[in-house]
Amino acid sequence: MKAMVLKKISPIEEEPLEMVDLPVPGPGQGEILVKVLACGVCHTELDEIEGRLKPKLPIILGHEIVGKVEKLGSRVSKFKIGDRVGIAWIHSACGKCSFCREGRENLCTRFQATGCDADGGYAEFTTVSEDFAYPIPERFSSSQAAPLLCAGAIGYRALRLSGLQDGQILGLYGFGASAHIVIQIVKYRYPNSRVFVFTRPHQKEHQNLAKKLGADWVGATGDTPPQKINCAIDFTPAWRPIVEALRVLEKGGRVVINAIRKEEKDKEFLLKLSYPEHIWLEKEIKSVANITRKDASEFLPLAAEIPILPQVQEFKLEEANRALILLKQGKIQGAGVLRISD
Numbered sequence: 001m002k003a004m005v006l007k008k009i010s011p012i013e014e015e016p017l018e019m020v021d022l023p024v025p026g027p028g029q030g031e032i033l034v035k036v037l038a039c040g041v042c043h044t045e046l047d048e049i050e051g052r053l054k055p056k057l058p059i060i061l062g063h064e065i066v067g068k069v070e071k072l073g074s075r076v077s078k079f080k081i082g083d084r085v086g087i088a089w090i091h092s093a094c095g096k097c098s099f100c101r102e103g104r105e106n107l108c109t110r111f112q113a114t115g116c117d118a119d120g121g122y123a124e125f126t127t128v129s130e131d132f133a134y135p136i137p138e139r140f141s142s143s144q145a146a147p148l149l150c151a152g153a154i155g156y157r158a159l160r161l162s163g164l165q166d167g168q169i170l171g172l173y174g175f176g177a178s179a180h181i182v183i184q185i186v187k188y189r190y191p192n193s194r195v196f197v198f199t200r201p202h203q204k205e206h207q208n209l210a211k212k213l214g215a216d217w218v219g220a221t222g223d224t225p226p227q228k229i230n231c232a233i234d235f236t237p238a239w240r241p242i243v244e245a246l247r248v249l250e251k252g253g254r255v256v257i258n259a260i261r262k263e264e265k266d267k268e269f270l271l272k273l274s275y276p277e278h279i280w281l282e283k284e285i286k287s288v289a290n291i292t293r294k295d296a297s298e299f300l301p302l303a304a305e306i307p308i309l310p311q312v313q314e315f316k317l318e319e320a321n322r323a324l325i326l327l328k329q330g331k332i333q334g335a336g337v338l339r340i341s342d
Contacts, residue, residue: 003123004320007058009051012328015321016049017061017122025119025127027073032130034085039121040064040146041315041323041336042177043237044089044260048116049324052261055116061320062121062338063089063114064149066142070125078130084142085133088149088296091118092132106290113290122320124340134296137304147310147335148303151177153291155233156299158258159185161286162231167192171232171248173221173241175199175206177335178258180213181308182233187214188306196225198241205333209311224248233258240269242285246278254284314339 001024010016027033039062047053048061055061065087069079079085091114093105100108114120114128136145155178164170170186172179175197183195194216199206201220210218217225221241228250234241234257242262245255273279311334315323323336 001124002317003060004317005058005060006049006055010049012046012049012321012324015325017321017324019318022123024125027071027076027127029074030076030129030131031073031127032069032076032079032085032133033071033073034065034067034087034126034128034133035070036065036067036121036124036126036340037084037142037342038066038146038340039338040150040177041320041327041332041338042150043327044150045115045324046328047260053116059116060119060121060123060126061115062123063087063116064146064151065114065121065126066136066145066149067121067126076130079133084136086136086145086149086296086300087114087121087126087128087133088153088291089113090132090291090293090296092129103292103294106292111290122317122338132293134300137300139304139307140309143312143314143337143339144310146337147177147312148181148300148308149296150291151335152181152303152308152310153296153299154178154258154288155182156185156302157291157295158182158233158256158288161288162233162256163254164190164193164231166190168230169194169196169227171196171198171225171229171245172235173198173232173245174235175203175210176235176332177310179233179235180209180334181303181310183210183213183215184306184308185302196229198223198244200330203330206330209333229253232256235259237261237263239263239266243269243272243278246273246283246285249283251281252283254286257285257287310335312337
């Protein structure tokens, strides 16, 4: 099979992913072999490639996978050959620790991530335990479904953690693949709520997309919105949006950070934190770490019900480096997807 493999940590501008030929993996007990149809392109891949997140090397990246079941391992009962399935960031967890028993398997110390600890979907085939695969609703094309498995599912988790109540104001900092899905959930589930969107000043296309999807106010990070926000979700790799969100946050509000890492070069903004202005009056900051299987299994049917139809830009498998460079530059509107097979 053909696969784009990362062999060493490198700036994405050096185009480090290499197209190689590898044997098709065989499914083990309880596993399914999946023929990959599409795989989303995510900011997490940039973190892996450039070393901010430490992947197993060499590794096949990709954790927003949609494909068809090609072969069944022994003792598989949940799927049959030909079923269309999705594979998300959570590849496995121990199932026995206190976190797993409490339904917080995303915090399991033996958590394995797809495309980081185990080979992912930048390839023609991949394997996964049947317990960590999800039926894909018929409503979605494979390319549309791919970003739902990470950008959608993690956005769904972040929204739940924000504590938003109908009628309150939600702030979204950054308006890429995840945020453009979250706003559609909010407009469906919280019809009396308003959404204020903050982007980089020059991201006019992102701002226009936010308006198209129903944003009630759109501005740049650092702008003061017409009212304080009750909660906020930050989707950016920068520190400044955290400080700015806290500044315009209502008393008792919560800022949820939906990011794996923050850029060190932007750390100077933390020095501008003022306790009385940014943190006092019971304001909260909460991070999001990974997703659980429950997040994915709840979100996919909801996305079909709304329906959420992600805006996608397709690339060929061999164009993965270019897609990631465009993603880093903020030049992909909506979500980037590698279209691997029909």
